Amino acid sequence: MRLLRKPSISRRTLLRGVTAGTSVAIGLPLLEAMLDANGEALAGGEPLPKRFVTWLVSNGFLLDRFEPEQTGADWDLTEQLDPLADVKDYVNLCTGYANHGADAGFVSGHIEGMTVFTGYPYSNAGGFYDAGGPSIDQLVADAIGNTTPVRSLQVAVSKANTFANSGTLGSAISFSGDPGSLVPLPPLSSPKAVWQSLFGIFPGPGAPDGDRVVRTMMLDAVKAQSEDLRGKVGAADRARIDAHLQGVAELNQKISALAPACVLPDEPSLENLEPVGSEQIRLVSESMSELITYALRCDITRVASVMFLGLAGETPYTEIGIASTKHSLSHEAQYNGLALNNLNASIIYEMERFAHFVKSLRDAEDALGANLLDSTIVYASSDCSVGWLHSVSRQPIILVGTGGGYLKYPGIHVQAVPNDPSDPNGLASPYMPTAGNTSDIALACLKAFDPGADGFGGGAAESVDPLPDILA
Amino acid sequence: MAVKQQVKLMVLLALSSCRDEAGHADAETGAAADSSTGTPGTSTTSGDPTAADSGSTGSDTGGEIAVVPAPGGLRRLRADQYIGTVDVLLGGHAAAAASPPPDQSLLGFDSIGGSTVPMSPAMVEQYERSALDIGDAVIEEPYTLAQLVPCVDVGPKDEGCYVQVAQVFGRAAWRRPITVDEDRALVDVARVAREFGGDRFELGLKYQIAMILESPAFLYAAELGEVGDDGRRRLTTDEWVTRTALFVLGRAPSAQTFVRLDAGEFDGPEAPRALAQEWLNQSAARTAVGGFFDELLRVRDVVDSSKDPTIYPLYSHELSTSMRTESLMLVDDVVFGDGGGDIRRLFDADYTFADPLLAQVYGVTVEGDGFSRIELPAAQDRLGILSHPSLLSVGAHYDRNSPTRRGLFIQRQLLCNDVPPPPPNVDTNLPEPVEQTTLRERLEGHLAQGGACVGCHAQTDPLGFAFEFYDATGVRRELDNGYPIDASGEVDGLGSFVGAAELAVLVRDDPRLAACMVRNLYRHAIGRQEDEGTAELLASLSDRFTAAEFDFPGLIVDLVDNPGFLEITDPQ
Structure with a gap:
């Protein structure tokens, strides 16, 4: 019944400002006539749509200002979680869990931290680092991505990414395919390009007749040529051609899709071209949030990932007057009070941007009058728990939204093991108290979309036990 | 392979773990991006x-x-190669419309990413969009294509012309003869598009060009051999x-x-x-050589960074663009100018090129709005590209210098000494900084305590200290934090030096x-x-x-x- 609860702010204009220069009416993707009598499924028997979004904000938190003291249903937001106050009921917070991606030893902290998104330890691909397996958003897309014109979307906000040269694990947070033949899906950092990818694909008024027919013919030719080439190359390139063919298939899926029953948003002019340090983080973040909200609401895609900031947190948040990168601050914070304050402010700034996104989901109504947080799970984490020793112990995972009544509402704070109050940020040792497995949390989320999933990840980080505590 | 891995392991084990003065080496250099087999030739x-x-x-x-x-195997064309190819085959108007997805650099080079990393669906889509945009550009300005296939401009604009485009342009774009089936498919697409387009020949041409450019035969250089x-x-x-x-x-x-x-x-x-x-006599070769050094020396990175305007008021995107141009002009002058191509001149040139923006960095004046060749100001102790504002800016943070970053650059990019990244599980407690001190003293004070960091930082930081007379944008300074600067140092394998110019000579002469x-x-x-x-x-x-x-x-x-x-x- 949660699906039918009225949104807390009704009929609020969804998209203002950046994306929509003029006010736009959005048609509803699912007509109420399409619902069954109970309003719990489509008349054709298909389940109501669920959505999934991952969000990476890199370089961690300050756990003594992040982890709530209380656990269970009755818990209070902390300083760094406070931006989520408006949507707290939708938050299930998981702390204290063990990221087993680092069990084999550290490389950088940031690389290992990404295991919370894949469930696999990283793979060392001969001098650079790749993900060990597919990311959770792509497993969700495997399950539900074929139901929408766009299988999944990847965006970035800051372009700071000094790990990009270290392998594909640094340049993307989404990976599709199987271990050994993964396809990294680098994010788009330009709102204009994201708009093109989401909405520009549908033929506009000026498009020539037959554009789709001809483009499909072209793609058929690409497919035939790729398959021919596939027979002439070795195993590594065969996998690359398969990735190319997957891209062709997804493009075909888009081209063949009917234009959605939404009025499309205006194309933003924002391209996010400023160099790191001068980026318009707030504006870009809000624009991306709105575009994703639009796409989810119009059912153009149901899966997205957001690399808010690339691994290791290498941007200064100059918009709030901070001149040092989050990375620098996290190393200096241990001996410099000003740096500590600025680090804390940087984290809160990031949480505010994240909160803006989840609130835009909360403020968007779907056909049932329910808001998007009722049908979505947003899975957010970082590439470490605390930046200063690059610790991946106790990497928190923030879940927002119920995924169609799948996760607890109101949300709880579940903690695997209490922290050490004498060293809450791992200053003396990066190995803080942890228990359990972060992959159990991911598996629980995955099963909301793929009930048959019997495991997540592999190697030391594998899970076959979905975390029960957070389930409704 | 087992032997190779053993060698790698030994190299890694021999180098002790470390981290830089504020924990940046891991990120900025790419964690162990280069863990190849150590120094080539040895x-x-x-x-x-x-x-x-x-x-x-x-x-x-x-x-x-x-x-x-x-x-x-298959090598996907780099973005610059894609655009350059469109330029030479279809003209500048078409090249301006080209928008290939960005490259993924691996092991320091976009070329390696191009032969390794699979394409994402977003990239496939981007290539389609680029191909269609180029198709539009070609029918707007068909003149370059018309030099190859005159009928696209002067006619007859019939199916025979589509056949010619497929065979003549297709052969060049795909870098191999096209098959009968491919030929037929290319003409079919043109014909169908023409029909949909109200019998407009150009519309058929647009989609035909796009199909050729969207093909894996264009996007990948297939190196299969016989x-x-x-x-x-x-x-x-x-x-x-x-x-x-x-x-x-x-x-x-x-x-x-x-x-x-x-x-x-x-x-x-x-x-x-x-x-x-x-x-090598063509102008494209000069651009290509510039591209290699742009990537190798990370000159191109300068336009992607910014600096704290309250500390570095001169710095702007325009200035950083000029910095990049300056370095590429020196590369071009050394490789293709009167110097005979001796690449050592890159490191010991006592001249450079400056426009009015750069002239402010150097504290000199130049005539006109463009670039002029200038002598390096004698009192600034600069020599060669290592003391160019571009490299000095890239080797610094938003708000301060990074001797570690500058030193690591020389070790990794120029000497192929792959200093490993800092591991996290070391004690990173830095001492409370004494306010009145230089960055060098602070770093040295920390490392003097010994520990796991010393081994690596002894290879990097002293090289960076040689450049402490230049701030994070390459402007000469005489004091750091109000205190005199010590730009002397000594590094195993290179020797001892006082200042940037002496270090440049050591690098130049290093085998x-x-x-x-x-x-x-x-x-x-x-x-x-x-x-x-x-x-x-x-x-x-x-x-x-x-x-x-x-x-x-x-x-x-x-x-x-x-x-x-x-x-x-x-x-x-």
């Missing part, structure tokens, strides 16, 4: 007894060289001419080149050398410089990482390069004209 000696036996024999490079070439009677797999003429063009010209060959190829002009054993030499540059040029040229099979080849090239007074154009020709470039092993 540690890459083959431990595989079969390598020499199965190796082929060098042809024109003199002497017997055991070479097991890199595997063949096995000869001697069991060696050689690149076909189409393939080696393409590989050479992508390397030397930074783009695929022109249509005219394929006309010459089809006439048999490149069939002889002397052809690779002759073609490389010929192409590792040639070997490292050869290794990097090889990675860039063929998009593969070197290994035991190519170790002797690279050592030999390095020896020749050194003996030839570091003649960089000569190195390019030598790299093309040898079995490590013209042959492959089985496609990967």
Whole structure:
């Protein structure tokens, strides 16, 4: 019944400002006539749509200002979680869990931290680092991505990414395919390009007749040529051609899709071209949030990932007057009070941007009058728990939204093991108290979309036990 | 392979773990991006007894060289190669419409990413959009294509013209003859599009061009080779001419080149050398060489960074663009100017190029709005590209210098000494900083406490201290935090120095410089990482390069004209 609860702010204009220069009416993707009598499924028997979004904000938190003291249903937001106050009921917070991606030893902290998104330890691909397996958003897309014109979307906000040269694990947070033949899906950092990818694909008024027919013919030719080439190359390139063919298939899926029953948003002019340090983080973040909200609401895609900031947190948040990168601050914070304050402010700034996104989901109504947080799970984490020793112990995972009544509402704070109050940020040792497995949390989320999933990840980080505590 | 991994492991173990003054080395240098087999020419000696036996024999490079070439396979064109190819085949208007997805750099080079990383669906889509945009541009300005296929401009604009486009343009764009089936598909698309477009010939042409550019035959350089009677797999003429063009010209060959190829002009054993030499005279070669150094020296990174305006009021995007131009102008002058191509001049040039913005950085004046050649101000102790504002800016943070970053750059990029990244599980407690001190004193004070960090930082930080007279934007300064600067230092393997100019001379004279540059040029040229099979080849090239007074154009020709470039092993 949660699906039918009225949104807390009704009929609020969804998209203002950046994306929509003029006010736009959005048609509803699912007509109420399409619902069954109970309003719990489509008349054709298909389940109501669920959505999934991952969000990476890199370089961690300050756990003594992040982890709530209380656990269970009755818990209070902390300083760094406070931006989520408006949507707290939708938050299930998981702390204290063990990221087993680092069990084999550290490389950088940031690389290992990404295991919370894949469930696999990283793979060392001969001098650079790749993900060990597919990311959770792509497993969700495997399950539900074929139901929408766009299988999944990847965006970035800051372009700071000094790990990009270290392998594909640094340049993307989404990976599709199987271990050994993964396809990294680098994010788009330009709102204009994201708009093109989401909405520009549908033929506009000026498009020539037959554009789709001809483009499909072209793609058929690409497919035939790729398959021919596939027979002439070795195993590594065969996998690359398969990735190319997957891209062709997804493009075909888009081209063949009917234009959605939404009025499309205006194309933003924002391209996010400023160099790191001068980026318009707030504006870009809000624009991306709105575009994703639009796409989810119009059912153009149901899966997205957001690399808010690339691994290791290498941007200064100059918009709030901070001149040092989050990375620098996290190393200096241990001996410099000003740096500590600025680090804390940087984290809160990031949480505010994240909160803006989840609130835009909360403020968007779907056909049932329910808001998007009722049908979505947003899975957010970082590439470490605390930046200063690059610790991946106790990497928190923030879940927002119920995924169609799948996760607890109101949300709880579940903690695997209490922290050490004498060293809450791992200053003396990066190995803080942890228990359990972060992959159990991911598996629980995955099963909301793929009930048959019997495991997540592999190697030391594998899970076959979905975390029960957070389930409704 | 086991031997290679052992060597790697030993190298990694030998270098103790460390981190930089504020924990940045891991991120900025890419964690262990270069964990190759250490210094070329020294540690890459083959431990595989079969390598020499199965190796082929060098042809024109003199002497017997055991070479097991890199595997063949598919190399996706880099973005610059894609745009350059569109430019030469379809003209500047079409090139301006080209928008390939960005490259993924691996092991320091976009070329390696291009031969390794699979395409994402978003990239496939981007290539389609780019191809369609180029198609639109071509029908707006068909003149370059018309030089090849006149009917697209002057007619007759009939199906026969589509056939010509498919066969003549298709052959050049796909860098191989097109098959009957492909020909038919290309004409079919044009015909159908024309019908949908109200019998407009140009619309058919647009989609036909787009289809050619969207094809894997255009997007990938296929290097599959053919096995000869001697069991060696050689690149076909189409393939080696393409590989050479992508390397030397930074783009695929022109249509005219394929006309010459089809006439048999490149069939002889002397052809690779002759073609490389010929192409080095083209302006595209100068752009391509600039592109190599832009990437190797990370000059291009300067336009992606910004600086704290309250500390560095001169810095702007315009200035950073000028910084990049300055460095590329010096590269061009050294390689293609009067200096005879001796790449050492890059490190000891006592002149540079400045526009009015850069003149402010150097504290000089220049005439006019553009770039002029200037002498480096004598009192600033600068020499060569290492003290260019571009490199000094990239080797610094938003709000301060980074001696570690600057030093690591020399070790990694110029000497191929792969200092490992800092591990996290070390005690990073820095001492409470004494307010009144220099950055150097603070760093040294920390490292004086010993510990795991010292080994690596002893290889990097002192090199960076040589540049402490320049701030994070390359402006000369006389004091740091109000205190006098000490720019002296000593590093194992390089020697001792006082200041940037003396260090530049040490780098210039270091025997590792040639070997490292050869290794990097090889990675860039063929998009593969070197290994035991190519170790002797690279050592030999390095020896020749050194003996030839570091003649960089000569190195390019030598790299093309040898079995490590013209042959492959089985496609990967």
